[in-house]
Amino acid sequence: MSKERSHDGDVDFIRALAELLRENDLTELEVIREYGDNDSLNVRVSRQQQIVQTMAMPAAPAAAAPAAAPAAAAPVAAANDDPASHPGTVTSPMVGTAYLAAEPGAAPFVTVGQTVNEGDTLLIIEAMKTMNQIPSPKSGKIKTIIVADGSPVDFGAPLVIIE
Known part of the structure; x- marks a missing residue:
């Protein structure tokens, strides 16, 4: 059950990054979130449409x-x-x-x-x-x-x- 809650937290975290990207008119944002030994989340959010x-x-x-x-x-x-x-x-x-x-x-x-x-x-x-x-x-x-x-x-x- 605890893994599910951390997954839900990760989804919320990614949504917050996408919102940050949009609000600040950025084209790309990359974050590494460390949870502990051999446990991390690498997230890269980009807006390809803006380049076009x-x-x-x-x-x-x-x-x-x-x-x-x-x-x-x-x-x-x-x-x-x-x-x-x-x-x-x-x-x-x-x-x-x-x-x-x-x-x-x-x-x-x-x-x-x-x-x-x-x-x-x-x-x-x-x-x-x-x-x-x-x-x-x-x-x-x-x-x-x-x-x-x-x-x-x-x-x-x-x-x-x-x-």
Whole structure:
């Protein structure tokens, strides 16, 4: 009977973790609960859906902006082709907010069709009030800009495709 009560407690504990994950808008939470010798509970709760939503979000603001309407077709096509699997995809090295220009109203660092050299700044990611320049890992032509200006990005999220 005591094992059943501890199992019910574990279920309540897991539910509380899931609630904590949701309330704090976290993507993943992992906890090890020790009960004694050779008795523990390893719990990993994650929200895979949030990653998909983050990747899908940039297409909507780009389509809403009149100036970005021609470029909006390229991110939508890239989303269908799974941009993360493209060999030229540049991914986010951190969690933060992506900015395509140095300041509001300024020209973007790169545009679709532009040729870039290795080391050129592609965009900026603001993380903890620090602006981090994201350099091009290789020379090539910008095929697609996946993120929208001012959109949140997760670690590993596709940002730009360079061919």
